[in-house]
Amino acid sequence: MDAHAAKLLGAGLAIGLGVFGPGIGLGSMVGSALESIARQPELRGEIRTNMFIGIGIIEALALYAFVVSLILLFVVK
Amino acid sequence: MLTLNPGLMFWTAITFAIAVFVLWRFAFGPLQKVIEDRRAAIAESIATAEETRAEAARLLAEYRETLASVRAESEEILERSRKAGQSSKDDIVEEARRQAQRTVEQAQEQIERDVRAALQQLKGEIAGLTMAATEQVIGKSLDDADHRRLIDEALSAANLDDLELGSGR
């Protein structure tokens, strides 16, 4: 395996594995947010705001993986 | 895209500052004002509507009260006039009854008087007739004492007292 192939493989693995956890986290996050909205519709605004904050924080993890794969693809020589 | 580019950072800072400044000074104020004005207008119109509704309710209650009192009054007037009519009717009937009674009594008195007069006359005529008949039968004149006795006998035989009693009511 030459260096180029290893780089591509690493980039793919980085984004693929990196999205795995945040995907599960986002699913559980949005699921329970919807559940609590269904239970208490009058708190919809507050729950939605906090849900977006949580989504932002969780999503950042996946994006770190994305950036790492970009670095692997375009920056690493 | 991952390399540091101070020029782009500089331009970003400039444009971002301009955008925030323009929005802050020129856009947010009028927007906030419009939204608050609308909120105030809505609150005011709700308050006005509330007031109007209270006023309407008050007027309705007033009208209802007035209507009820008017109805009671008319009821009372009707009752009073009915009572007055009743009493005047009673008066008239009573008056008429009394008049009728008086008329009847007068008529009875008249009848009694007439009957008594007639009886008196009858008595006289019977006495005369009896005397004439007796003179003719006996052929002689009787003295006055005999006359009386005879007349009384005849009268009791004719039982005129019964007649007198029977002419009563």
Next chain:
Amino acid sequence: MKLLKRIPLWAWPVIALAALAVLFVLPGGVKANFNVSNEFVLQPVIKLPKIGPVDLSITKGVIYLWVAVVVVCLFAALVNRGLKARPGRLQVALEGLYELARYGIAGSVMKEGSDVTWFPYIGGAFFFILVCNLCGLIPLPFGERHQLSFYAATGNLNVTLTLALCTFVFTQYAGIHKKGAVGYVKSWIIPSAPPVLKQFIFVMHIISEFFRLVSLSVRLFANMLAGHAILGVFFAMALVFQSYLIAVVLQAGSVTLYLFEIFIAAIQAFIFAILSAVYVSSAIEDEE
């Protein structure tokens, strides 16, 4: 004019999107060796002299930034002039966005009082990033060979890092302004913690402050970059495969993705603004 009025309202975005799709494909010509990463290379459109390490050349990114500022200023002028008590369609939309920023972001995250103080920054960031993200979806003729191509200014790490630095600076400023420099640094440490842990918490807090900077900038950058990369790949795949069938199918897919990118643009602006509000209010408010 009559003919234009007969077109229903819902058809306009469709027509616009179709026109964009056509425009995007047409001037590209036959270019089979398409590389997505070339779309994100910034070449100077107007060369300006370097001042030390700062290259002030006008690139694609700078043009998109200026486009966003012009659009923001146009809307500001519109709002400053023509607000009516009985709003039209545009005014209702603008007021809805304003209320989202004012009461949905600043009002719901920050305490009463500090939301009024800090709303100009939070709301300004929200609208600027929103307009930047949405303008990034408009193709302009600033590609490598002056073909139409789109580029989000927020899809560049330098831009988002500057925006995140602004939030970072304002956060520190807000904390120092509220509690004083010493009080602010003291507020990083939990007073009830045992003394051994205090230094650890202090270091952790500093790290987390800088990690906020990184996460705030990388989130926006990576979202916009990924969206544009996927859109670019979809639009260009017809050129790569050189097949009308694939072109038709992929154009439908890319229009859908384009609509999804509009949604992402709005969501990312919202998240950036709300996290800025959270960070600023965490510096102002006393934590337990």
